[in-house]
Amino acid sequence: MKKHFSLLLLLALSLAAVPQAQFAQEPAQAVDTTTRPVEKQIKRVFEFSADGVSFSNEFDGARLNSVARFGDGQYMITITPENAPINPSPWYAFKVWAKKKKEISIRLVYPEGSRHRYDPQLSTDGRKWKYLDQSFITEIEKGTGTSGPSSRPKSIVMRLQIGRKPLWVSAQELTNSTSVFAWIAKTARKKKAAVEDIGRSIEGRPLRMLKFGDLDSKKNILIISRQHPPEVTGYFAMQAFVDELLGGSKLSKQFRREYAVFVIPLMNPDGVDNGHWRHNMGGIDLNRDWTTFNQPEGRQVSEFLKKREAETGGKFYFGIDFHSTWNDIYYPMTPDNPGNMPNLVQDWLVAIKKALPGYEPNIQANNRLLPAIVSRNYFLASHGMEAIVFEIGDNTPRDFIKKKGEVGAIELMKLMLEGTKPTGKKP
Numbered sequence: 001m002k003k004h005f006s007l008l009l010l011l012a013l014s015l016a017a018v019p020q021a022q023f024a025q026e027p028a029q030a031v032d033t034t035t036r037p038v039e040k041q042i043k044r045v046f047e048f049s050a051d052g053v054s055f056s057n058e059f060d061g062a063r064l065n066s067v068a069r070f071g072d073g074q075y076m077i078t079i080t081p082e083n084a085p086i087n088p089s090p091w092y093a094f095k096v097w098a099k100k101k102k103e104i105s106i107r108l109v110y111p112e113g114s115r116h117r118y119d120p121q122l123s124t125d126g127r128k129w130k131y132l133d134q135s136f137i138t139e140i141e142k143g144t145g146t147s148g149p150s151s152r153p154k155s156i157v158m159r160l161q162i163g164r165k166p167l168w169v170s171a172q173e174l175t176n177s178t179s180v181f182a183w184i185a186k187t188a189r190k191k192k193a194a195v196e197d198i199g200r201s202i203e204g205r206p207l208r209m210l211k212f213g214d215l216d217s218k219k220n221i222l223i224i225s226r227q228h229p230p231e232v233t234g235y236f237a238m239q240a241f242v243d244e245l246l247g248g249s250k251l252s253k254q255f256r257r258e259y260a261v262f263v264i265p266l267m268n269p270d271g272v273d274n275g276h277w278r279h280n281m282g283g284i285d286l287n288r289d290w291t292t293f294n295q296p297e298g299r300q301v302s303e304f305l306k307k308r309e310a311e312t313g314g315k316f317y318f319g320i321d322f323h324s325t326w327n328d329i330y331y332p333m334t335p336d337n338p339g340n341m342p343n344l345v346q347d348w349l350v351a352i353k354k355a356l357p358g359y360e361p362n363i364q365a366n367n368r369l370l371p372a373i374v375s376r377n378y379f380l381a382s383h384g385m386e387a388i389v390f391e392i393g394d395n396t397p398r399d400f401i402k403k404k405g406e407v408g409a410i411e412l413m414k415l416m417l418e419g420t421k422p423t424g425k426k427p
């Protein structure tokens with residue numbers, strides 16, 4: 001039965017994952033978000049006595065579906081998604097070690113239709129990461145495109161120096177629920193923010209919210225990230241953005257006296273801890289479920305928003321959803337869809353461009369509000385939030401991500417405190 005399902009999965013993937021030119025744009029067509037089956041990984045240690053080499057996926061965020069040895073120190077690791085069809089962003093993460101110091105090679109194998117997306121990062125403690133040097137990577141069937149999946153190789157072979165101490169190998173810096181909740185706790189402690197669980201995922205993990213500012217204010221903003229598990233760089237931008245809102249500047253303090261800020265850093269904790277490519281434990285892309293709310297994660301956020309508005313008589317003025325893709329992109333709505341603070345997002349993008357000399361923001365505005373199946377459209381259509389999807393490239397330098405998050409927060413706070421006499425200038 002299990003094997004049968006895997007074969008079907010591979011077949012569905014090969015049919016579904018045809019390379020598309022419009023790889024980054026969010027489609028507006030309604031999709032069925034009824035719960036579908038998910039194939040869970042078998043968690044175990046894979047031991048190869050011939051080489052004294054072991055692999056493990058026994059940690060949250062791991063993805064390693066099977067390992068095969070095909071020669072002295074030569075391995076093949078198969079990575080499959082949680083179900084299909086699925087957006088082909090193959091996530092992987094595993095540990096490997098050897099009884100004696102040894103060099104091994106690992107070939108990653110993805111289902112037909114998926115290409116290699118994330119270059120490996122290594123860690124000895126699961127916290128500090130660095131990219132495996134390119135000289136240890138051999139690309140298989142190089143990409144021919146200039147951007148998106150077609151620009152990437154079909155797969156890679158990586159050479160690793162391993163020893164007794166487990167080496168972590170991960171598609172991006174491993175940032176599982178333990179790591180996110182530790183950041184939330186540290187931020188709450190150091191910056192005097194409050195923490196509230198507003199609901200639970202299918203597997204019972206908390207939907208944990210950080211809240212700060214004037215919590216009695218009628219003026220609110222909402223920040224979310226990680227609907228899509230592998231999108232760690234968007235999460236990094238969210239962290240820098242939130243840190244700046246919580247900072248010690250005069251501007252930040254004034255902002256916190258006027259606004260209440262609500263942050264949900266981990267929208268899809270089950271997907272993240274199960275090493276999913278995209279979906280939640282209901283087998284669904286959460287960012288297509290903001291109208292029907294068949295899945296608990298988005299539904300509980302919408303219940304929170306309604307409750308907050310009803311209890312305080314207040315409004316949400318701004319909503320931002322952090323993601324990652326091939327490049328840095330801003331996806332606002334066009335100004336002909338005004339919310340509670342018209343032109344805020346357009347003016348904000350102008351201000352960001354000004355504040356980062358030499359930086360040309362990639363802005364792709366959307367004019368179709370309905371059906372509001374993605375978070376941004378729901379935020380605007382149902383709550384009047386000026387809303388945006390903030391996308392960070394997979395490989396954007398980490399210090400620039402931080403800078404963009406900080407600058408974004410500073411410029412937003414300035415505009416939102418001006419009481420806004422927005423100009424509506426086009427970026």
Ligand SMILES: [Zn+2]
Binds near residue numbers: 228231
């Ligand atoms: Zn995303």
